Amino acid sequence: MKPRLHHDDVAWEKAEAITNAWVRQFFDPKILQSVAQFLSRHHGPGKIDEFSYLEKGSYNITFQMKNKNANSTVIRFVQPGSIMFPEEKVRNEVAMMRYINDQTAIPVPFVCHWGSREESPRGLGPFIIMEYVEHKTNMYDVLNRPGCPREERGVLNPDIREARLEALYGEVATVLLELSKTNFPRIGSLKQVDDFTWEVSKRPLSMSMNSLIRLGTLPRSKLPNTTFETTSSYFEALAELHIAHLINQRNDAIDSADDCRRKLVARFLFRKLAREHHLTKPLDAFDNGPFKLWCDDFRPANILLSEELKIVGVVDWEFTYAAPVEFSFAPPWWLLIEKPEYWPQGLEDWCSKYQRRLPTFLKAIRDQEERAIEQGWLASTQRLSGHMRDSWESGNFWIAYAARNNFAFDLIYWHKIDQRFFGSTSIPIDDVWKQRLVILEPAERAEIEQIVAIKVEEMQTRPLAWDPDGYTGEVADTLCENADNEPEREPSEYAPDERMYTGPTTLEELSLVGDGSFIVFNKLRSKVY
Template identity: 60%
Template sequence: MQPRMPYDDVAWEKSEEIADTWILQFFDHDVARPVGNFLLKHHRPDDPVRFAILGKGAFNIALWMSYKSGTAAAIRFPQPGAAMFPEEKLRNEVAIMRYIRDTTSIPVPLVLHWGPKEDSPLEIGPFIIMEYIEYDTSMYDLLNFPECPVEERGRLNPNIEEDTLKALYGELAGVLLQLSKPSFSRIGSPSQVDDLTWEVTSRPLSINSNELIRLGSFPQSELPSYETTFATASSYFEAIAEIHIAHLTHQRNDAVESADDCRRKFVARCLFRKLARERKLTQRWIAFDKGPFKIWCDDLRPTNVLLNKDHKITGVVDWEFTYTAPIEFTYAPPWWLLIEKPEYWPQGLDDWTDVFDRRLQTFLQAMMDCENAAFVKEEERLSGLMRESWESGDFWIVYAAKRGNAFDSIYWNKIDQRFFGQTENVEEAWRERLDLLSDEEKDEMEELVTKKVKEMESRVLAWDPDEYTLSHIDIAKTHAAKEAKKAEEEREQEEGKEDEPKSKDNKVEVDAIDARPIDTDVEQMAGKLAELAA
């Protein structure tokens, strides 16, 4: 059994092609200059000094302007091909950042201005302008194993000193403790109604929702509509279970390895839905089925936590996939204690579990110290609830709900036997569970198997991205055609040179920017853009 269900590689290639091509425009001074001027129009405390690329993340690109006084501001755009709900994502982030600034002491960037694509310079895309938070390092850099190559996935340094680890965990424990205090009556994305009122008015936009559309061949119509919010935790878990089934059904490529692999995945999803419908997934916290619901950020992790030289938090950034969620989400200990997710752990799920259990004890002690320092009431303490979530296995229910591509291994190894009894062979457990499916579900399974086996005969792009991404497909195609033509011309030139006399002075000039992947050298990108915008 694979540790995770692969993404649709055909969709992934198209996604990266569009995003990477779109990034290239920022090397054009006719684009860079209007962007810089636009930022200055909305924030100019004094004379500007430098304008450059701040960084390219998974979903956005950010550019920053430094000023004579030493302050700075950033403008950020979502990348087409990567962000499938760009304006919704940005609007939600602005709302939650303002809410957090108003109701907590968590240091988040001050939003200076934001708007839709139509209001952006050259209509590049929806944007947000924020004050830049100065920092010396990130929590990720301090927790990660030493000299980890940029291109490799990070994981917790196994030799980190216990006191250092506890201190760093304690910084983020304090953030989680503050996020657990506000309460909402529905599950979804909050927005500001007036100066004093915040209400949940739209669907919970999660990272998984974005990735389903981007990499899972998932139709947008299969997600809850924009106006959909949830009144109960049980209804939200059931909706997630239905989405897991639809994901398996719709992902065009790479979803299954064989007919039996398809059956195994379908059975797991049907049984998860069965548990959700019977409210067994939420049984422990049934008293909170109708709320209150707590703030949850899918992307809260060490990478987005900025620290000063004393290793204290100066800022927490990237709140784009934040919504109110069932209390089970808040009570589950954070997966990021090891930096790496369980489905990507090199030594496998069992080893991840063992290492996590050991590090969790350090985190819980750090959480208790935070609770004691803040004089938190016994019923509001997270430390004991997180321990219970881990020991009971509720942690894995929440994780399986949030991580569609990690679902199968988590379900069969951590959830199935808890509810349906022991099995000798996890790989073949699905056969033992067939009797738990209805006749209708068994028929649906065989129809799906026929469909999936047929789909394995060819690989096509089945994609339903947002209009923002679709508008850049032709641009990406044109760029790809130019690059292919350029490569062919260079190949023909090289072949022609094979018959020419060799010379020590015979050199081939290569444009450094065209020759390297766009996201491999942020500093060089920043320098180039600074030159163009000067």
């Protein structure tokens, strides 16, 4: 059994081609000037000193404008091909950031302005303008093993000092406690009603939903489109989503007929457990809420630190929503930085290493709870440490993890969930599905065989079959096509005059400087014209 269900490589290549083609627009000085001029109008008074590329992340590209007389400002655009719900993503993130800024003590960037694609410079896409958070480093770089190349997946430094680790975990604990204090009557994303009012009125847009459309070729119509009144109904919807994903992923979802059966049996059994409320029974008292804020992308790379290694900002709140307490009551998966399904030594080794670090984290969060209770901003009934310990020891941690992570589902289900509910077995883990078939209804077994026949037949061809949003499709039809047809130019074709644009070769070379009245492109950062 492989540790992960493969992404659809055909869709993945197309998605990356779209993102790359869109990013290449910023190598055009006219477009970069338009972005800089647009940002300067929202930047406030004073002399503009520099406008430059700041960062290209997984979902966004960000540019920064510096001003000696004011805080630096950034503008961040959603990358088509990476985000399949650009307008919805930006609306949700702005509402969430403003809520967190107003209702909690978590430091988040102040949102100055935001808008849709139609309101963006040159129609580049939905954007957010926010204050830049001055910081020295981020928690990922502090926790990661020394010398780890940027292109490699990080892992917790095995030699990190226990005192430093506890201090860093303690910083994170305050953020988690703030999020867990929130109470909402439904599961879903927040909408800002007015300056001081927010309500849960939109579906819970999750990171997994984005991945399912982008890399799992799931039709958009198969996603949930409502809020949820109960935890049990949400878990059942997530279980249905696991089945729909496997059925609809066109390429690379299965290796053989038996591999398909194994994956379907796991998903049908998980749905059975969800329908009978076995997955949510341990926390049945919270089935009707209150629900807590949960951020799918809350991880060390998004936690900004000062030189003293104190949190000065937390960023990237796009996939944040009111969620079941099962999510926030589980200890963070990222204590080792790396996810269990990507751990090179396998799941059991991940668990062993995680078990070693968990007591340090629980001690750090207990200490923060005591301080918060003494300071009066946390009630004794709002502690998280006990719930997190229980979640790990009971195995509820894995239920929440499997529910949220579609591509890791099979590994987690067969190793951590199946035998808890359906009894231990001595047969090899890859063959347990044969023993479990009898648990399913005859109609379900027949449905499985029908699906297997279709999926095996699909293995004969590899078409692109996905359902992107309109903006992504437009980029694919225009920018990607233009990039494919554009001939490569030799270096001699570029103008040699230093006062003429010769074109940057990397994003890091994108820079604009200004004299307060106009802004021009300056590749070498050596002259202002």
